[in-house]
Amino acid sequence: MSAFATLILAVQMLSALGMIGLVLMQHGKGADMGAAFGSGNSGSLFGASGSANFLSRSTGALATVFFVATLALAYLGNARPVSTGSVLEAVPAAPAVTAPAVDSTVPTAPAQGVNQVPAK
Secondary structure, X not given: OOHHHHHHHHHHHHHHHHHHHHHHHOOOOOHHHHHHOOOOOOOOXXXXXXXXXXXXXXXXXXXXXXXXHXXXXXXXXXXXXXXXXXXXXXXXXXXXXXXXXXXXXXXXXXXXXXXXXXXX
């Protein structure tokens, strides 16, 4: 694998791990409803309104990096080497096959079969 493909693979893995972390840090739409009844703490690291914008924008940016890296890896994996010619040009020519020579001086025995007439 080339160094460029290895670098793209590392970027893809890091962006995937970053996305997983950012998605797990975000709270769902129903989290505010639970906090209203006293079952949870609505405060967060970035504040009540700022966290949604920062985390969602960061997740979107990492998703874009992930998809670009995925497309680059797919392109590199599908790239074909430059052909130097036809496949048939690289195959050596097969030697001509000839039938074995029959020696006419060797007598052959007559075949004995059902349709032969006995000699009188």
